[in-house]
Amino acid sequence: MSEAPKNNGRKPDGRFAPGNGLGGRTLGARNKTTLAVEALLEGEHEALTRKAIDKALEGDVTALRLCLDRIAPARRDSPVSFSLPEIASAEDAVKASSALLCAVAAGEVTPDEAGRVMALLTSHKQLVETCDLESRLTALEQKQ
Incomplete structure (x- = not known):
């Protein structure tokens, strides 16, 4: 006596079948922590930015680093310039x-x-x- 497989919305290979509504988050869904942080900072972006700039101008090294990282982020890669012979063999x-x-x-x-x-x-x-x-x-x- 075998039981029929339960319908869990998956294909035989384990992936979710299209259109079953069980495929995870909907497109554009945001993380709960991100939503909470955005709610806390609502309307305070300008004041916080101004405060960080003021602290940097007063000599706070951490605030200065924060500001400079936003203005001119570190380059991840730079071009290398030197001469090489043509490579045909x-x-x-x-x-x-x-x-x-x-x-x-x-x-x-x-x-x-x-x-x-x-x-x-x-x-x-x-x-x-x-x-x-x-x-x-x-x-x-x-x-x-």
């Missing part, structure tokens, strides 16, 4: 990585920046190698 990628290491040694590029650029060089090298293998394979297939 795996050999060129080796030359480019050597140029990158020289730039690090000369202090033109930080080791962190060089690591990110090296990851790009490695990816590009793999693409160049794949393209080269594909063209060789095409040439061999045309000969046969």
